[in-house]
Amino acid sequence: MYTVRPLSARELREGAAERLGGLMADTVDGGASIGFLAPLDRAAAAGWWRALAPDVEAGRLLVWVAETPGEGRIAGTVQLRPAATDNGRHRADVAKLMVHRADRGQGLAGRLLAALESAAGELGLRTLVLDTETDSPAERMYAAAGWTRVGTVPDFATDPAGVPRATTVFYKALPDGAARDEG
Template sequence: MTATRLDAGQLVDRVEELADLLVDAVDGGASVGFLAPLDRAEVVEWWRGRVSEVAGGRSAVWAAHDGGRVVGTVGLVFPDKANSRHRAELVKLMVHRDARGRGLGRRLLTVAEQAAVAAGITLLHLDTETGSPAEHLYRSAGWTRAGVIPDYAASPHGVLRPTTLYYKHTAGG
């Protein structure tokens, strides 16, 4: 499986596959900002909304492919304020349920971390549902737990859940 950074045109070309991945993540219980049952048309529009962000350099998206099909993503969102250009938020690290257990999540995380270093980013941060399988990945990859916010976001089934905040200094940070 390979992961490639998508430019705005490639994001447009892959929007249907990216929507399939996001639907699978929510159906599998991932708390990634959407509630179940997920309206696929809403997800397609959400991904289309990322095109201008990617084109404008405000975010970056990588997609992992297996046999030509998108099976994972990770993104970075770059702040636009002068006092925060040293950091980025890691977002939408997702792996399709049938591609899990093969190290793809870790590879995507590494790709995003290396891209952050190349872009001069010295601090990464993220939030994830407390108690989720993703927490093990982040801890084992050297991310530091900053704290927990109770009732931060609803699970895909609408139940308010705590969120754990993590950060990581990149090489040189």
């Protein structure tokens, strides 16, 4: 069984970044298009995660992890970035949903998304947006999880091998969330 929980900025600074760097390297080296080229250096990936700590601390970014019990290995993660503009207080971007190749098929992606969606609703967010590589397993997973396909953008990003690929944009409308506090 896995535990899904939010991650703090302190945890990113004190060792979680290294574990997340390993997860990210596995994800990229496995062919997932999440913004990096393969092979991904684990130390560079850990540095990327550590650099997120100020945004997590300020509440500009929320990060969840799925951990294995006992050993505390990070098997998956997802991020939520609420919009920073006044007219976007009701929406957020979902990013970097990753599940380690050894842990796929256990429902972790769905559990991570459910935790993120629940927290987004509690924050008063009503509209979530994400993009993913077209024709990827991730695209099928988002559709199955109730996300609505908006369309595709040709050659939007490259895969980890550097080959341009189309990206599919999705959104999800959350039920009756109240707008975030305007103050």
